[in-house]
Amino acid sequence: MTETGVPAASTPDVESGFDPFAESEHITRLRQEVRALCMQFPDPYWRDLDKRREYPESFVRALTERGWLAALIPTRFGGLGYGLQEAAAMLQEINLSGGYAGPAHAQMYIMGTLLRHGSEDQKARVLPLLASGALRLQAFAVTEPNAGTDTTRIETVAVRDGTDYVISGRKIYISRVQHSDLMVLLTRTAPRDEQRPTTGLSLFLIDLRETGDRMTARPLRMMMNNDTNEVTFDQLRVPGENLIGVEGEGFRHILDGWNAERILIAAECVGDGRWFIGRASGYAKTRHVFGRPLGSNQGIQFPLATAWAQLEAADLVARRAAARFDAGLSCGAEANCAKLLASDASWAAANAAVDTLGGHGFNAAHDVERKFRETRLYRVAPVSNNLVLSYLAQHVLGLPRSY
Numbered sequence: 001m002t003e004t005g006v007p008a009a010s011t012p013d014v015e016s017g018f019d020p021f022a023e024s025e026h027i028t029r030l031r032q033e034v035r036a037l038c039m040q041f042p043d044p045y046w047r048d049l050d051k052r053r054e055y056p057e058s059f060v061r062a063l064t065e066r067g068w069l070a071a072l073i074p075t076r077f078g079g080l081g082y083g084l085q086e087a088a089a090m091l092q093e094i095n096l097s098g099g100y101a102g103p104a105h106a107q108m109y110i111m112g113t114l115l116r117h118g119s120e121d122q123k124a125r126v127l128p129l130l131a132s133g134a135l136r137l138q139a140f141a142v143t144e145p146n147a148g149t150d151t152t153r154i155e156t157v158a159v160r161d162g163t164d165y166v167i168s169g170r171k172i173y174i175s176r177v178q179h180s181d182l183m184v185l186l187t188r189t190a191p192r193d194e195q196r197p198t199t200g201l202s203l204f205l206i207d208l209r210e211t212g213d214r215m216t217a218r219p220l221r222m223m224m225n226n227d228t229n230e231v232t233f234d235q236l237r238v239p240g241e242n243l244i245g246v247e248g249e250g251f252r253h254i255l256d257g258w259n260a261e262r263i264l265i266a267a268e269c270v271g272d273g274r275w276f277i278g279r280a281s282g283y284a285k286t287r288h289v290f291g292r293p294l295g296s297n298q299g300i301q302f303p304l305a306t307a308w309a310q311l312e313a314a315d316l317v318a319r320r321a322a323a324r325f326d327a328g329l330s331c332g333a334e335a336n337c338a339k340l341l342a343s344d345a346s347w348a349a350a351n352a353a354v355d356t357l358g359g360h361g362f363n364a365a366h367d368v369e370r371k372f373r374e375t376r377l378y379r380v381a382p383v384s385n386n387l388v389l390s391y392l393a394q395h396v397l398g399l400p401r402s403y
C-alpha cells in the first residue's frame, strides 16, 4: 500500500513451469538490482519533481554510480558492454517502479550515434567520460518548427569556414539541454536536393559548456516533466573535428539508431502499462462500491484484462526485436511493431487505470495522472504511430510509400 492509500503496483504474473521466452539469469538479476534501486525513489520523489518540473538529479546520479547509464558503452571505453536486451530490461524496470526513464533512455540511446559513427578519436575522447559520469550526453536536437516528422526539411545550417563549421538555426522540443554537457545536433550542410532529400544533412557533437551566448535554450512548459526547450543557434562556431561520421550522411547515421530507440521505448511502455495495471487492479480489489469490490464488475475488469493481454503481446515482440538487434539481424519490422503495440497498450492501460480509480485517477496525490501524461508521449514521440504504420505498410507489406 502506498502512502496515498492506493495499493502499490505489482506485475500480474502468469504461473508457468516452462517458458520458452524466459530471460537469462543475468537479465533477471539485473532487473532485481534495478528494482531495488528504484525502491529508493518512491512515488513522492517523482511526484514532487513533477510538481516542481525538476530534473531527477539524484536518481540519474544513482544510476550513473552503478554504471548503468553506461550499459551500452563497450567495456574498452569503460562501459558495461551490454546489449539492447539488458538496456530495455533496465528501462522497463524504472517505469514499472513508477519512475520515468526518459533521461536514462536518452543517455543510453544518444551515445549510440557516436559509438557507431564517431571517429576513434571522438570515441576515445568522449565515451570514457560518459561511462564514468564525468560528462552527460542526453540532448539530441533534430526537430524544428518547420520540420517535424519530415526531417529532411530542417533549416538549421552548418557552413564550413576554414576547418570550423558555423551553425545557425532553430530547434524545437529539445529535451534535457540544461542537464547535458554534450548534444548531438542534426544540421544541413548542403541545400536540399529534391531527388535525394536525405543527403546533405550532417551530425555534430556540440559541447554545451562552450556555446556561450551563441546558443540559447528556452524552456517550454510541456504536458509532462521532460526539461524540453526551444533552442536557437546564432553563428555557433564548432571545430571540424566535432563532425560525427561523414559530412552529408547525417540522416543515414541517425536512421540506423531508430530501431534501437523504438525497442527501448517499447520496453518503457510495457513498464508503464504494467504499472497502471498493477495500480488499478490493486485498487479494484480493495475499493468497495455498492457493497462489493469494484473489481467484481466486468466493466472494470475487461479493460484492465484487455490492456494486460496487449502488454504481454507487445512485450514478446519487443523482446524478440531486442534479441534480433543484439544478434545483428534486421529488426525494422519487429522494432516498429513493438513500438506501436507497446505505446498503444500502455495508453490503453493508462485509460483503464483512470477509469478504475475514478476521482483518484485525476488526483496528483495518486500518481496515475502523472504517469498518464508521461505515457501519452510515446504514441507521438520520438516518432508517431502514424509513421510507424506507414513504415510497416511500405517496408513489410510492400505498399506504396504514403508520405
Ligand SMILES: Cc1cc2nc3c(=O)[nH]c(=O)nc-3n(C[C@H](O)[C@H](O)[C@H](O)COP(=O)(O)OP(=O)(O)OC[C@H]3O[C@@H](n4cnc5c(N)ncnc54)[C@H](O)[C@@H]3O)c2cc1C
Pocket (backbone or CB within 6 Å): 139, 140, 141, 142, 143, 144, 147, 148, 149, 150, 172, 173, 174, 175, 176, 222, 226, 228, 377, 380, 381, 382, 383, 384, 385, 386, 387, 402, 403
Ligand atoms: C515532450 C517532448 C520531448 C521531445 N524531445 C525531443 C528531443 O529531445 N529532440 C528532438 O529532436 N525532438 C524532440 N521532440 C519532438 C518529437 O520528436 C516530435 O514532436 C515528433 O517527432 C513529431 O513531430 P512534430 O511535433 O513536428 O509533428 P508534425 O510533423 O508537425 O506532425 C503532426 C502530427 O501529424 C502526424 N503526421 C505527420 N505526417 C503524417 C503523415 N504523413 N501521415 C499521418 N500522420 C502524419 C504526426 O504523427 C504528428 O502526430 C519531443 C517532443 C515532445 C512532445
